[in-house]
Amino acid sequence: MEEFLAEHQLYIVLGIVLLIWGGIVLYLLRLDKKLAELEKLIKKG
């Protein structure tokens, strides 16, 4: 693993890009859930 990453450093960059992307996606999913809940509440209210 260690050696592989030292050889193919592009994967480290890829990992970092995916991490950032993953973080933003998680945030968006949470926001989506929140909005869905709100929609339900507003329909009821």
Next chain:
Amino acid sequence: MTYVKYGSIILITLVIVAGIGIPMSLEPAGFFEFPLIPGLEDKARNIFFHVPTAWTSVLAFLVGTFFGIRYLRTKNIEDDYKSVSAAGLGLLFCILATVTGALWARFNWGTFWNWDPRQTSIFILLLIYGAYFALRSAIESDEKRASLSAVYSIIAGLTVPFFVFVMPRMMAGLHPGARDDPSGKGPLMQSGMIAGNMRVFFYLSLLGFTLLFIWLLNLRIRAARLEHEHSRQQH
């Protein structure tokens, strides 16, 4: 907001494609070849992704504090949820910057964490965000919560200029621009090395992330406004 939305998507996509796709060579010829820096090699491409997250979390802190100050002046609760929305995004990008930074550090400097001045700064920013949300969850009254957390973020903001002076003097740095960096710029920023094409994509990336932040902030504020209006109808 349409420009912001599509602008951020296009810019970040462009930067990801260019940042990963453009080949590197020791003697770059033309615009579509990045310079290869011995010791950094492909890892230099991280600058397009890691640095903008740190930048966005600092920007979010400033925006949050700005709305905090505005709340104290207007006492309009809408300014408070703008402020807290910015802080929430700031926390997200702060975590991302810390994690990606630690990962990069692991493969460049050998360990995940070195207490280099910028790592320390982002850690403190993380602590400030943590304290901010801990404070908010400990106050029941909306008005009190809004004004106390605004005051706290201003007080925290007041210490920031000191870090800029204090930190580099206290500890050895590994990031470009640290005290014991002989060139004063670090390998990435050295003239000629990043000059030209890399710099273009770096600034495009900063712009892209800034637009992304504005877009996310807008979404978050709209959700908060809905929530607010809903609870108002309940009463």
Next chain:
Amino acid sequence: MIDFELTVNGLTKEFNRRSIFRDLSFTLAFNESLAITGRNGSGKSTLVKTLCGLLAPTRGKVEYRSGGTMLEIDDAKHKVGLVSPYLQLYDEFTGLENLLVLSNIRANGTSDHDRALHMLERFGLGSRQDDYVRTYSSGMKQRLKYCFALLHTPQALFLDEPTSNLDAEGIEIVKAVVREQRNAGFLVVATNDEQEAGWCQRRIDLG
């Protein structure tokens, strides 16, 4: 006659987006008195605190005028006396020390030792003035609060639940204070009690 008055304009207070009272407007001039009535939780105490400048209103204005000129809220506070269940005195000081310490902090030139002694005497605390407040009964503490409220001869006197914990003798003293206040400024009483509300000429009902 001294010209001292309180003007309230469009006063609204909200807590957690719920309004406690809304759009109150009235004027209190010298020699006038006002009773604030209403159920438990209707916001009587909140209104009194807002009028004393201890709470910032969500909207609207509270203005004190002396001789036609508007007073800064910090100056107006020196002319305000307040008795309230939310206002406590220091347990670790004696009755007399409490009055002296607080009047020293107020420091508008009247840290009058004799006046403090006189007030304690009047409220029947003379014999206990050098005992720590933590040894006082709740009725005695209420009497001491009156001493504190009247120490600087306030032109505006606010009484929130004026007779709580007081015995018959205490209530008589309070009634005398109320009568005197009519000639010394204006008076606001927040209460549930019909009789106490009857001490005042006008009334606001918060529902």
Next chain:
Amino acid sequence: MRSALSSTFALFQKDLQSELRTRYALNALLMFVVTSVATILFALRSDQPSPSTLSGMYWVVVFFTAMSSLSRIFVSEEERGTTMTLQLVASPSVVYFGKLIFNAVLTISLTVAVTLLYTIVFSEYFIIKSSSIFFATVLLGSLGFAAAATIIAAIVAKANTRGTLYPVLSFPILIVLLMTVMNATTKALEGAPFSDALEDFQILAGYILVMTGGSFLLFDFVWKD
């Protein structure tokens, strides 16, 4: 102006007298100093601490002890229901500066206690070679500590989970100060010339000014409900 000064002083006197009678903060403070120094002693045992370790340990004790007692200044008023009484008799700036002076005095006496204890238990290693740097550092450090701790104490007094919240809120604000005073204290233990620490003193002075000024401007929003 004059009356504001005398009010501030009267408030400070009241807090001092009240503290001397109840000894809420003082007893906890002394016990904290003794126990934490004892713990450090157990941990180091036969090791020879370097000046930078000692200066670090010094300020660790000061920080955590201060965290146990500096918040009391507003929490005690809030708990006893005397906040309104104070609001009625004093303007916010009088309250802020009165409390600030008290906290500064408390922190200074705390550093005196820690210094004495350290000179006794670490008599071989804790030798103040440059006393001018040491005293300036301790004085400026205490003032900076008090300036930041007072406004945070005022914020915490209005929240629900006060005990745990105080160090959480204070630490990020105090890191700059801690780093600077640790640096300067190391210089004092190593016997550096006074001019070596000038930069640290400038940072400390700036910190005191900015924190006090900022707190003074913002205190209104915290103090009034």
